[in-house]
Amino acid sequence: MFASIEQLSEKLEAAKYVADPVTLKVIYLAAQMQKPVLAEGPPGSGKTELAKVVADAANTNIERLQCYEGINEEKAIGKFDESLQRLYLNTQGNALPASWASLRRDLHTLEFFQEGPLVRALLYETPCVLLIDEIDKVSEQFEAELLEILSDWQISIPKIGTIRAKSKPFVVLTSNEVRRIGDPLRRRSLYLRFEHPTIERETKILEKRTAGTDGELNTHLAGFAHALRGYTLEKPPSIAEMLDLAEALRILDTHAISADLRDVLLPLIAKTENDRKRLMLRDGFESLVYDTQQYSRHLDQNETQEREPVCAERRRY
Numbered sequence: 001m002f003a004s005i006e007q008l009s010e011k012l013e014a015a016k017y018v019a020d021p022v023t024l025k026v027i028y029l030a031a032q033m034q035k036p037v038l039a040e041g042p043p044g045s046g047k048t049e050l051a052k053v054v055a056d057a058a059n060t061n062i063e064r065l066q067c068y069e070g071i072n073e074e075k076a077i078g079k080f081d082e083s084l085q086r087l088y089l090n091t092q093g094n095a096l097p098a099s100w101a102s103l104r105r106d107l108h109t110l111e112f113f114q115e116g117p118l119v120r121a122l123l124y125e126t127p128c129v130l131l132i133d134e135i136d137k138v139s140e141q142f143e144a145e146l147l148e149i150l151s152d153w154q155i156s157i158p159k160i161g162t163i164r165a166k167s168k169p170f171v172v173l174t175s176n177e178v179r180r181i182g183d184p185l186r187r188r189s190l191y192l193r194f195e196h197p198t199i200e201r202e203t204k205i206l207e208k209r210t211a212g213t214d215g216e217l218n219t220h221l222a223g224f225a226h227a228l229r230g231y232t233l234e235k236p237p238s239i240a241e242m243l244d245l246a247e248a249l250r251i252l253d254t255h256a257i258s259a260d261l262r263d264v265l266l267p268l269i270a271k272t273e274n275d276r277k278r279l280m281l282r283d284g285f286e287s288l289v290y291d292t293q294q295y296s297r298h299l300d301q302n303e304t305q306e307r308e309p310v311c312a313e314r315r316r317y
């Protein structure tokens with residue numbers, strides 16, 4: 001899929017994805033070893049996006065199975081197209097096979113099957129990306145059924161038989177850890193841990209993913225994100241929310257977060273009633289703005305490591 005880590009890095013960069021060196025190596029290795037990647041971490045940290053940009057980078061298609069509680073085989077694998085089968089019977093009267101066994105066989109081929117994403121992913125001549133998104137939402141039984149495709153690259157369909165992969169897809173499994181994914185699936189995958197980014201990486205993401213915001217504001221926003229994540233919120237803001245915030249500031253033609261913007265910005269950063277109340281506390285928001293300025297200053301002084309919030313002791317709960 002990728003000739004080298006450098007090539008992968010360039011292509012992800014072109015797809016506007018800011019990957020750290022470990023992510024690059026894991027993706028490269030997974031592609032070379034033909035192993036699934038299990039991407040686990042908080043919401044909005046770039047797990048799904050990674051699968052999309054890998055498909056972009058490899059110039060291939062993405063097949064996506066969006067998981068949810070109660071998902072069934074029909075959704076994942078597919079089902080027979082009964083109306084097409086009926087049409088065939090009604091229109092091919094004279095050409096139909098004489099024996100019941102051959103008629104049955106004819107009707108149960110992939111030609112009469114509406115393929116779900118798992119089957120489609122196996123039928124590409126060259127590898128596609130198969131995204132199995134939010135796998136932590138499915139039952140253990142459904143998870144176990146995925147093992148066949150992920151280890152043997154084949155899938156068994158009742159009445160049709162076993163479909164073998166024409167090419168092995170690059171599989172990305174994502175999880176927000178609602179339920180613990182079982183060990184058999186972990187064993188078969190390369191594990192990629194997602195965390196909230198460092199200020200430096202988030203600044204780069206903001207640079208790549210926002211239009212018309214200035215560099216200083218991006219650093220400022222990344223510092224603000226770091227301060228918010230150190231504020232022990234129920235739902236700390238993700239990269240996605242910081243991108244929304246950047247967009248909101250652009251619309252408001254504002255170039256820095258200040259305490260007087262609190263009420264306007266709260267709907268973008270506080271997503272639960274408790275978090276909203278916490279950020280409404282007297283001095284709460286001001287202390288975040290103060291922390292943000294400290295982080296930006298530290299960054300200017302070329303400190304590159306992830307830091308603890310500087311003013312943790314100043315917080316009021």
Ligand SMILES: Nc1ncnc2c1ncn2[C@@H]1O[C@H](COP(=O)(O)OP(=O)(O)OP(=O)(O)O)[C@@H](O)[C@H]1O
Pocket residue numbers: 016017018019042043044045046047048049050174175176205208209239240243
């Ligand atoms: N490393 C990154 N480089 C560029 N953009 C990123 C990166 N990480 C996240 N983003 C941005 O954040 C958005 C949200 O990411 P994504 O949807 O992949 O999160 P997620 O981890 O799948 O979240 P959830 O668990 O809620 O589905 C993306 O659409 C993208 O704009």
Ligand SMILES: [Mg+2]
Pocket residue numbers: 047048049133174
């Ligand atoms: Mg996602």
